Amino acid sequence: MRLRFAFALAISLSSTAARAYDFEISAETVGQGYQLRAGDSTLVNRRRLTQYLGLDIFNVGPRDLLGRPLDRNQFYLAVSMRFEAELGEYATLQDLSGHTPQRELFGEKFDLLYAYVGARNLFGFVDAKLGRQLTVDLFDFYSFDGLSVEAKTPVHLAVEAWGGLNVSGAQPFDSPVYRTDGVALGGNPTASLGARQEDALEPTFGVALKTIGLRDVQTRVSYLRTMSFTGDRQPGEPSSAVLDEKVAWTARGRFFHGLLVPWFGFRYNLLVGRLDELQAGARVTLSPSHALSAEYVFAAPTFDGDSIWNVFGSQAFNDARLTYDATLGRLRLFARGFVRLFSDEPTSSSGATSQTAGAPSALSGGGSAGARLDLGRGFARVDGYYEDGYGGTKGGVDLSGRFLVLGDWLSGLVLDGRISYVHFRDDSRTIVNADSLGLQGGVRYSFWRGLTAQLAVEENVNRFYSSQLRVLALLDVSFFLGSRGAGFARPRAWSPAR
Amino acid sequence: MSRAQKSTIVLFFVAAAAGAASAKAPPSEVIFPPQKLPLTFSHARHLAKKIDCDFCHEKAPGSRSSADDLIPNEEVCATCHPIDHQHPDGAGAKPSAMPCASCHPGFVAGKEVARVVMPTPNLRFDHQAHVSRGVPCARCHAGVERVELASRAQLPNMDLCLGCHNSGRGKLDAPSRCATCHVTTRDNTMETSFPSGTLRPSGLLRGDAHTLDFRTRHAAVAREDEKYCLNCHRQDYCQSCHNGVVKPFDFHGNDYVSRHGIDARKNDPDCGSCHRRQSFCLGCHERLGVTDGRTTANTPFAPNGTRKFHPDGWADPSAAHQPNHHAWQAQRNLRTCVSCHRQETCLECHAAQSGPGATGKMSVNPHPMGWAGSQRCQALADRNVRVCLRCHAPSDPELHCGR
Numbered sequence: 001m002r003l004r005f006a007f008a009l010a011i012s013l014s015s016t017a018a019r020a021y022d023f024e025i026s027a028e029t030v031g032q033g034y035q036l037r038a039g040d041s042t043l044v045n046r047r048r049l050t051q052y053l054g055l056d057i058f059n060v061g062p063r064d065l066l067g068r069p070l071d072r073n074q075f076y077l078a079v080s081m082r083f084e085a086e087l088g089e090y091a092t093l094q095d096l097s098g099h100t101p102q103r104e105l106f107g108e109k110f111d112l113l114y115a116y117v118g119a120r121n122l123f124g125f126v127d128a129k130l131g132r133q134l135t136v137d138l139f140d141f142y143s144f145d146g147l148s149v150e151a152k153t154p155v156h157l158a159v160e161a162w163g164g165l166n167v168s169g170a171q172p173f174d175s176p177v178y179r180t181d182g183v184a185l186g187g188n189p190t191a192s193l194g195a196r197q198e199d200a201l202e203p204t205f206g207v208a209l210k211t212i213g214l215r216d217v218q219t220r221v222s223y224l225r226t227m228s229f230t231g232d233r234q235p236g237e238p239s240s241a242v243l244d245e246k247v248a249w250t251a252r253g254r255f256f257h258g259l260l261v262p263w264f265g266f267r268y269n270l271l272v273g274r275l276d277e278l279q280a281g282a283r284v285t286l287s288p289s290h291a292l293s294a295e296y297v298f299a300a301p302t303f304d305g306d307s308i309w310n311v312f313g314s315q316a317f318n319d320a321r322l323t324y325d326a327t328l329g330r331l332r333l334f335a336r337g338f339v340r341l342f343s344d345e346p347t348s349s350s351g352a353t354s355q356t357a358g359a360p361s362a363l364s365g366g367g368s369a370g371a372r373l374d375l376g377r378g379f380a381r382v383d384g385y386y387e388d389g390y391g392g393t394k395g396g397v398d399l400s401g402r403f404l405v406l407g408d409w410l411s412g413l414v415l416d417g418r419i420s421y422v423h424f425r426d427d428s429r430t431i432v433n434a435d436s437l438g439l440q441g442g443v444r445y446s447f448w449r450g451l452t453a454q455l456a457v458e459e460n461v462n463r464f465y466s467s468q469l470r471v472l473a474l475l476d477v478s479f480f481l482g483s484r485g486a487g488f489a490r491p492r493a494w495s496p497a498r
Numbered sequence: 499m500s501r502a503q504k505s506t507i508v509l510f511f512v513a514a515a516a517g518a519a520s521a522k523a524p525p526s527e528v529i530f531p532p533q534k535l536p537l538t539f540s541h542a543r544h545l546a547k548k549i550d551c552d553f554c555h556e557k558a559p560g561s562r563s564s565a566d567d568l569i570p571n572e573e574v575c576a577t578c579h580p581i582d583h584q585h586p587d588g589a590g591a592k593p594s595a596m597p598c599a600s601c602h603p604g605f606v607a608g609k610e611v612a613r614v615v616m617p618t619p620n621l622r623f624d625h626q627a628h629v630s631r632g633v634p635c636a637r638c639h640a641g642v643e644r645v646e647l648a649s650r651a652q653l654p655n656m657d658l659c660l661g662c663h664n665s666g667r668g669k670l671d672a673p674s675r676c677a678t679c680h681v682t683t684r685d686n687t688m689e690t691s692f693p694s695g696t697l698r699p700s701g702l703l704r705g706d707a708h709t710l711d712f713r714t715r716h717a718a719v720a721r722e723d724e725k726y727c728l729n730c731h732r733q734d735y736c737q738s739c740h741n742g743v744v745k746p747f748d749f750h751g752n753d754y755v756s757r758h759g760i761d762a763r764k765n766d767p768d769c770g771s772c773h774r775r776q777s778f779c780l781g782c783h784e785r786l787g788v789t790d791g792r793t794t795a796n797t798p799f800a801p802n803g804t805r806k807f808h809p810d811g812w813a814d815p816s817a818a819h820q821p822n823h824h825a826w827q828a829q830r831n832l833r834t835c836v837s838c839h840r841q842e843t844c845l846e847c848h849a850a851q852s853g854p855g856a857t858g859k860m861s862v863n864p865h866p867m868g869w870a871g872s873q874r875c876q877a878l879a880d881r882n883v884r885v886c887l888r889c890h891a892p893s894d895p896e897l898h899c900g901r
Contacts, residue, residue, distance in 0.1 A: 024684075040804075175741055184777070188842070236892025270881070273873040273875075356819065356826070390830065392763070465756075
């Protein structure tokens with residue numbers, strides 16, 4: 001009898017576990033309207049409608065007796081889609097076709113931003129994702145269709161490996177925002193390398209070794225390679241070529257119970273034989289309320305392997321940045337300064353350097369500061385900034401705030417606002433200089449958790465425009481249903497104040 | 499490195515050491531909301547008498563939830579301190595009874611006793627699991643033997659927890675997943691919004707304090723360990739800006755269209771982290787006719803157009819050494835050029851005349867000085883010679899980079 005009862009209980013529990021999962025559906029509709037000035041000084045109306053649709057399924061896997069997902073062998077699905085439509089006008093310039101060949105701004109475009117099945121802690125040591133996925137690391141912010149696996153070893157080390165096809169704008173329903181700069185799609189002259197490689201598949205793979213579970217040290221060494229096969233090979237051309245090949249190393253430490261946290265990042269571009277990114281810094285907590293951060297960044301421009309710009313002389317820049325921040329009860333503030341120094345790399349045919357008479361200085365810099373006071377039903381914030389040197393001058397002040405009129409922050413009526421003054425002067429195109437006064441206002445109303453409507457408007461006045469109105473309307477719907485009860489998910493929101 | 503630079507670095511680390519010596523992080527007020535403890539009590543004196551913690555906190559060893567009330571009630575105190583409610587001043591028949599005011603400061607007979615307020619912590623905690631593994635109380639409640647009334651100051655901060663919660667690889671086999679201690683939402687990210695406030699990283703773990711300007715400088719943390727960020731944020735949160743089609747109003751403030759060119763040339767903030775210059779930027783510029791039109795259509799800014807974007811002398815071959823010439827500007831910030839121009843613009847002059855892509859009129863060498871024979875030349879030729887063939891003929895000896 002007892003055995004029969006145990007068997008019945010086991011069947012009952014296992015069937016519950018098999019059915020149990022949580023899912024969320026979210027939809028976000030964004031409408032924007034604004035005007036831009038075209039090349040012939042006419043104003044072009046932009047009317048953009050963007051629709052996001054997301055589906056997430058969580059916690060498909062075994063659960064404990066209380067219905068909570070166990071730590072191991074959990075599967076999940078994440079999908080994010082976007083449809084974008086340009087309903088406005090195009091510049092009606094002489095001989096301009098009207099529709100740009102750029103894939104980013106098609107009149108109507110559907111993007112599958114990501115869609116993958118994930119597994120967490122399989123057999124206690126493997127995480128994996130299969131499908132279109134996004135990754136951010138020292139290499140870049142990139143996307144690929146394929147498989148990524150992370151295997152954790154018992155000795156504080158994990159091995160990562162990933163491979164698939166690079167998302168480059170050439171595949172169905174992808175977003176060209178992940179295509180490396182240097183080889184603009186569309187408009188390439190017939191038979192040019194750009195035209196022949198425009199729709200080429202780009203196999204990519206990478207591996208990494210990193211520490212895990214260490215409180216005081218994190219480090220990761222990684223390698224990435226992306227290539228493509230040559231289409232319609234011309235004399236002398238190889239059957240394939242590398243588009244991207246890099247190694248990167250990052251490290252972060254923690255000393256004195258976290259009061260000193262230094263970090264370091266290094267990226268070497270094997271494709272062009274050049275160190276193209278270096279960063280190092282440290283944050284020092286001076287007291288529970290005050291901290292100081294110092295950072296050094298080196299960056300040199302590199303492009304897709306098929307781009308001629310990799311062989312051009314180009315200056316790297318070196319930034320030194322210092323930030324102070326403080327939290328004094330409900331008041332938070334920061335002050336930040338930076339200095340930038342460009343490294344000369346003259347070409348054979350030009351020879352001009354920063355020392356050439358009349359050349360803009362290799363040195364530039366600037367600073368910013370801000371303070372925010374959190375109040376019971378909102379906050380007030382002030383920011384100021386000034387930058388000079390290469391590129392031009394910009395300086396301004398922003399006053400912004402948010403106020404909860406009704407309800408709570410997730411289901412209520414919220415007002416936002418910002419007043420800005422900015423002075424700017426382009427150092428190359430001297431006509432681009434003005435003082436500009438701007439107003440932003442927003443109202444957000446959550447009917448209940450998960451259904452939010454928002455309207456934001458921006459109006460600017462400067463010597464180029466007596467009025468420059470921008471309107472943004474947003475409707476956000478999120479719905480969650482799962483084994484732990486139904487509820488509404490947290491909406492995303494765009495607001496003038498932060 | 500100059501002496502001044504060395505001095506700056508040394509000074510910074512001296513400040514770091516000084517700061518490290520003076521600062522001590524209290525437990526988070528969001529995790530452990532402020533308490534009201536209107537009591538007179540001496541943990542120091544009780545512990546000095548070798549009284550075990552669980553003599554008073556008798557439920558603690560078996561507690562499995564942070565919501566459990568583990569504070570001893572009056573009956574527990576009465577075990578050693580007889581209480582005579584009839585004589586709150588302690589002057590009753592029981593000679594050992596103490597006045598109520600000796601534990602409840604400000605006690606006035608007939609008035610309600612000030613209540614202890616100890617909100618439930620916003621985290622998961624299993625006392626039983628710790629006790630069963632032999633973790634002494636003082637490991638987490640450090641210093642309790644030295645204070646009178648223990649308070650939030652004797653509650654553990656995350657630094658202390660992580661001493662043992664080290665991915666199950668320490669002696670105690672303690673996991674380091676955030677969800678081990680932190681409350682999670684249904685999608686397995688951490689709950690960060692509580693009535694006691696918003697939970698933000700203090701910066702003591704990764705130097706990632708979410709300060710007012712963190713949005714502008716979060717890249718160093720995110721690019722180092724994306725999974726760390728995903729403990730609290732889902733990818734759609736990142737993507738809403740990083741694949742953005744909606745302008746973040748705070749990031750790109752008022753009148754940004756008028757002045758975005760200055761930021762683009764400064765590359766501050768880094769445009770490329772959200773916009774590719776050869777799709778987003780170039781696409782919009784082409785749509786508005788503010789490109790040179792060589793590969794799309796005849797715009798006002800085409801070479802024979804009616805308007806000029808760049809100043810006079812920009813492409814004058816005889817003025818290539820002048821800082822106002824495009825050669826110098828392109829060297830300084832090539833990224834800005836590519837937001838309006840395609841490669842074909844450059845090839846028009848820079849291509850060698852003999853190659854298959856030989857549209858070049860002037861064969862102007864764009865390479866940096868010493869390119870031939872350089873490591874950069876060899877690296878690129880070894881990995882992608884087809885880009886070299888856009889300008890050079892297959893028979894061109896320069897393709898071998900001097901080897």
